[in-house]
Amino acid sequence: MAEPGDEEAAPHDTARALQDAARSAGLAIAPAEVEPLLLALGGQPPATEGTLRRALLQIRRAGWRGRLSVLHQGAGALPVSAVDLDLAVTAVADPAAGDAELLSALRETVLARLGGYGSPAAALAAALDDLPKGATGEAKLDAVGHCAALVAEAFALPPADAAAFRRQALETEERRRKERRVAARAAKETRAVEERRLRAWEASLVDADAVPALLGCTREEAERWIRAGLVPVARRVTVRRGSRTTREAEFDPAELEKLCGAVPGWRRGDGGHRSVARREPRDEGRGSSNAAVARVAGLDRYAAHFATARSLNRRLVACLGPTNSGKTYFGLSRLAQAESGVVLGPLRLLAHEYREALEGQGIRTALSTGEERIPVPGSRHTAATVEMCPFHTPMDVAVIDEAQMLADPERGPAWTAAIMGVPARTVIILGAPDAASMVRRIAQLCDDPLEEVRLERMGPLVAARSPVPLGDIGRGDAVIAFSRRSVFEIRAELLRRGRSVAVVYGALGPTVRRAEARRFREGEAEVLVATDAIGMGLNIGPLRRVVFSSLRKFDGEQERPLSVQEIKQIGGRAGRFGGAHAEGIVAVLAGGGDPREIAHALTAPAATPEDLRPPVAPDADIVAAVAAEIGTESLFGTLRRIERSVLRRDDPNYRLGDLSTQIAIAEAVDGVRELTLLDRWTYAMCPVDERDEGISRLTDWAVEHAMGLAVAPPRAGRLPPPDRASQDALQSAERLHRRLVAWRWLAMRFPEVYRDLDSALAESRRLNDWIEDVLAARPSERTLGAGKPAGPPGKPRKGNPPRQRSAKPRRQG
Structure with missing residues (x-):
């Protein structure tokens, strides 16, 4: 018979046996490590010293990573990336390692990474990017010299060559910093002058x-x-x-x-x-009158800008319907029957899908996006992003997808330009029913006849009556969250419950998104966890249910309820006509909201936008004309004047799109006087990630461009094994991929400066492959799955949410 207290004594005896085994191995175990160690060892004392060391290593590596992230700050000249931290702790094999051993492993890891960049110049560029920056946004100059010495060591340069490399690195960096300071000072002075000119003009009214x-x-x-x-x-x-x-x-x-x-x-x-x-000479101190500037810009006569389109006898066909109503099939079928034409969409990913669909029908089709061209000899069809719309070559048919994007303040002007300006005899406009009113307004402004085709959903879509517990999520379900963090919280919880999971979110490149969608579509992953990035065209296959984690989202400015159109657009991905799940079900996770809100949204009529005026934005010709009219070489001053004066706020026909990003970039690059006004305008149009210091990096590239230097493509260096990649390492790879997108975009426009395109493409492919492998791997608790959500997964936490941009598609052209 067991004596009282035996139940408590057994675990105590096991812990004591564990401590004894550790002492025999010369290891010290902290009290807090006992329970995790026992769990790792299956509740039994270790059979061998090697088993104990491996288990202790696994537990301590997570703490070491945090310790290293603090220690390397003291070694300020060491260029450390998130990937370096992952690789360094993996390289340490002694569970008793101290700070010195950890820093030594980190240094060796950095040296190995630098040696993998192919050339000392590429390694130095990557190292300088990883150096800690001071209050001025620059690393200390002696740290630059130390980085050059590390690179020389990594490439085993002879002493004389190493000294010369270090000297040249310092000279180039000093020159670069001087040019940056000159550019920053000039930009500041230019802004002050242009603001004074604008204020003087306004004061004269x-x-x-x-x-x-x-x-x-x-x-x-x-x-x-x-x-x-x-x-x-x-x-x-x-x-x-x-x-x-x-x-x-x-x-005036x-x-x-x-x-x-x-x-x-x-x-x-x-x-x-x-x-x-009569036209009087311009007062250079104040600039041209507002009316003169407005006449030159001509945004109030925007349709007239597209002379080729206006010369054609165009016919518009608006094919409008909800998700899964066959709109894309309607448009591509008619394009395939035409002798020539183009299909335009919001994403590079969709351009690829259009191209594949047309090629599948035997139609040779070229590709044109902001960062990629695939010419096809003899082709008379092109799949493209909407910003790449051709405006000067007449064609038979143009298909413009996702026309509801007209309402988007940032990218809407691209749809206005495409619909008004594409020189096709038949223009087929695809979109949600909400787009009808704005398409009609554009047809009137262009004086083009409009035919409307309405499609209905092919298969029923119903709202679930009750919230769905996370434990009920199963094969064929898609869970929709509204931040990257929430996506990974839900993914981790589902993995813990034994589900296989694919993920899709906005930070992923098109190649990885398609790979994750394929994993779900082909059954490799039971569940898809995604942001609202899946709401626009991605081929994810049949869905049994779309389950919202929450019926509220933070949109970059505020937390708000989901709109009716968002619920319809995303929820409409559920079900598929003729597929395994003919009836689509839309639901919400338990704790995420009231299912009745979904039922109301699914039956609500199409909403009419508050402002039916199509948004417009200047192009290079307009920017050049306005700058000449007001007598300035300042891009910032030109865009500010356009923003303030070329289109009255009460113009009955058009409204100005959001130019805030272009103005912010213009302000930063305006001091790079060696670049022409239109070169700076090209930089202002580049898609950048503002959360990753994108504007500052773009300005540095512009300075190097002006200095006559070649701008090297960003590189990731060594990457950790996918199954041991931390969240930091994954996010670092995603950031690098977005930087490569911007670099490749500029390479299409300045090939003489952004020269190594093949290398950039190879690095993009390598990052995509690695990110795919990370997402397909089943991570440890320490890596991607770390952290249990505090409440319903995906539900916003209490307090102020972090400021993030919404997951809307970024400019692609």
Whole structure:
């Protein structure tokens, strides 16, 4: 019979046996390590010393990584990446290793990585990128010299060559820093000058009460001519009068002075103002009048910019319907029957899918995206991203997908330009029903006939009546989260429950997204966990259910409920006509919201956008014309003037798209005076990740461009084994891939500066393959699966959410 207390004594005896085994091996075990060690050893004392050492190593490596991340900060000249930390702790084989051994392993890891870059120059560029930056955003200069010495050691350069390499590295870096400082100072001065010019012009404006005196007319005449549009309004400002807020017009006195000669003709009613009004010399201190700038830009006559399209007898066909209604099949079938044409979509990934679909029908099809070209000899069809729309070559058919993107403030202008400007005799516009009103407005502005085709969903879509527990998620389900962190929290929990999981989120490159979708589609992964990145076209195959982790999302500005269109667009991926899951089910995880909200959204009619005016943005020709008109070489000043003055806020036909990213880049690169205005405009259009210091890096590249240096493509160096990759290492690889996207985009435009395109493509493929392997691997608790969600997986935590951009597609062209 067991004595009382035997149950408690047994674990105590096992722990004591573990401690005895550790002492015999010359190892010290902290009290906090006993329980994890016993778990790792299956609750039994180790059979051999080697078994104990391996288990202790596994437990201590996680702590070592954190310790190394602190220790290397003290060795400020050591260029350490997240991958280096992973590889260094894996290389340490002694569980009793101390700080000195850890730092030595880290140094050896860094040397091995630097030696893998192919050339000392490439290794030095990568090392400088990894150095800790000070308050000025630059590493200390002596740290640069130390990095050069490390690179020389990694490549085993002879002493004389090593000294010369270090000397040249310091000289180049000093020159580069000097040019950066000059560029930064010039950019700051340029901004100040342009802001003063703009403020001076705004200060010179007068209200309607001053117009009669300036024109030499009565108040009644001035009001009549203003209403008729003869007197140009410079801008409208919000004025509060008591409890009432109004928008009141302001006028440019210089512009009014030029119109004085037209007044007699206006009084006669013969329109003589057009011939009498004269153009005065520009006041360089203030710049041209707003009306003159607006005339030059012509954004209020945007459709007229596309001369080739306007010369054709075009016909628009809007094929609108919900997800899984056959829109893409409708468009591509008609394109395949045409002698020539183009299909345009929002993502490089979709351009590839369009191309494959057309090639599958025997149609030779070229590819054109912002970072990639695949020419096909003899082809008369092209699949492209919407920003790459060809505007000068007439064709038979153009297909423009995802037209609801017209409502997007950042990328919407690309859809406006494509629909208005593609020179095709038949333009097929595909999109959600919500896009109908804006497509009709564009057809009216272009004076093109419009035919509307409405498609219905091919298969029922229903809302689940009850929330879904995470334990009920099974084969054929897709769980939708709204941040990368939530995706990995849910993935970790599902892996712990024995499910195999594929993931899709915005930071993944197109190749990896397609690979993860294929794993799910072909049954290698039972469950898909994704952000709303799956809502736009990715071929993920039949879904049994779409399950939202939450019915709220943080969109980069605020936490808000999902819109009706978001629930329809994403939830509509459930079910597939003629497939294994004909009926699609849309649900929400337990704790993530009320299922009745989904039911309401699925039956709600298509929403009409609040503002039906299509968004527009300047192109290179408009930027050049406005800069010449206001007499400036400042891209920042040009874009600010466009933002403030070329399109009235109350223009009845168009609205200006969001230029904030372009203006931020323009402000940074404006001081690189050796680059032309249009070269700087090209840099401003480059897709960058602002969360990864993308604008600063882009400016550095522009400085190197101006210095006549070749800009080397970013490289990742050594990568850890996929099954031991940490979250930091995965995110680092994703960041590197996005930097390569920007580099390749610039290489398409400045091949003489961004020269090593083959190397960049090879590095992109290597990163994609590694990221695929990481996502397909079953990670340890220490790596991708670490951290249990505090509450329903994917549900926003209490407190202020971290600022992130929403998962909308970034500019691709």
